Amino acid sequence: MLDHTVNAHKIPAILDHICQRCGGEINNTSLDDYFRYYCRDCEGFGRVVEGTYLYRFERVIQKKEHVMNLKFELSEEQKKASQFLLNSLKSNHEGYLYAVCGAGKTEILYETIFSSLQMGYKICLAIPRTDVVKELTKRFIPIFPKTVIHSLYRDEKIDENADILISTVHQLIHYYHEFDLMIIDEADAFPYKNNLFLERLVKRALKPEGCFIMMSATYEDKSIKSMKKARKSIYRLPARYHRHQLDHFRIVYTKNSHQVNQSFFDNELFIWIEMKIKMNISTMIFVPTIEIGKQLEMGFRVQGIRCLNVSSVDQNRNDKIKQFREGKILTLITTTLLERGITIKGVDVGIINANHSVFNRHTLIQIAGRVGRHIDFPNGEIVLFTSRINREIKAAKAYIVHMNREASKRGLLDHDL
Ligand SMILES: [Zn+2]
Structure with a gap:
């Protein structure tokens, strides 16, 4: 429950055609069955209707002593x-x-x-x-x-x-x-x-x-x-705390594989994954859709490759990510769900159908950012499997080049470019 027990203010839900909950403008056509105006913008949170009221509350926080436990020093x-x-x-x-x-x-x-x-x-x-x-x-x-x-x-x-x-x-x-x-x-x-x-x-x-x-x-x-x-x-x-440059993409040209089949595994992706497993390197493989993820998982299993597959609809994803983090499984297939917010020591990444519209420049930069985060493994490999280089791939590549140059100019890298 939201703790809204003090300092309540009652206000009209809609004032001068503005929703007082989300600040949305009320369109003249937004009328309910009783011909009352309502806000379409925040409807997903329960409808705000003209003539009703909202309550605004302010939380009171007790003043207390705080401490900060930092076990590291900033660069x-x-x-x-x-x-x-x-x-x-x-x-x-x-x-x-x-x-x-x-x-x-x-x-x-x-x-x-x-x-x-x-x-x-x-x-x-x-x-x-x-x-x-x-x-x-x-x-x-x-x-x-x-x-x-x-x-x-x-x-x-x-x-x-x-x-x-x-x-x-x-x-x-x-x-x-x-x-x-x-x-x-x-x-x-x-x-x-x-x-x-x-x-x-x-x-x-x-x-x-x-x-x-x-x-x-x-x-x-x-x-x-x-x-x-x-x-x-x-x-x-523009630089990481460990003073190593950002890794560049390696492009591997493949046919577009909206449908993964046996011939798909005869290509470089299969060779690449086998090599990673032999070298005991954890690898995240980003796929554009949940469906491609499932097909790839099935294909890997047929080939005898142990892997896990996660997406936003997977209830067991935290458990699977934990297994991958602990090195129990070396290959993790994922949608863009894990493009950010995850740090795995010494991981390499591959992106399947990297020219798919799901992978915009920001997503590609974030995925590339999974690699080389740890000071013991400051660099790694980012492979884009794609049939062509589109504008987004070009922009993401240019961003990495630009950031590395700026970092070098500002003396933030220990190794020359
Ligand atoms: Zn609203």
């Missing part, structure tokens, strides 16, 4: 990025941190969160995906052992006494001018990216004088330009 560059976020917090500015996959965005954030806790701020970390919400909550709890931290997603809605809420973006519909610090992580990910409804929820949940921090691993030049024009503060971190 020089991470410290600069952390200072940038702290400055954004102190000046109540919007701050945008673009840091490549494996730069340690979460670690960079801790100091800012700790500072906010000490000021008695209500903090929300919003992320587009439920699995990442759960994963980050697990990471935060030992770092802030005296702090109340709760996750919010479809099946989990307890916010009682929580100093930090780690939430999906959708769950922010329950809050209005609630948070002093709002951080949106993975702002480049579906479904947040280019979704005006979700952007509205984030802004409405933040207090008008609150601080807004956005973090992302990828960006587009046009968004940087528009932010610079709006005088927003941006910090770019």
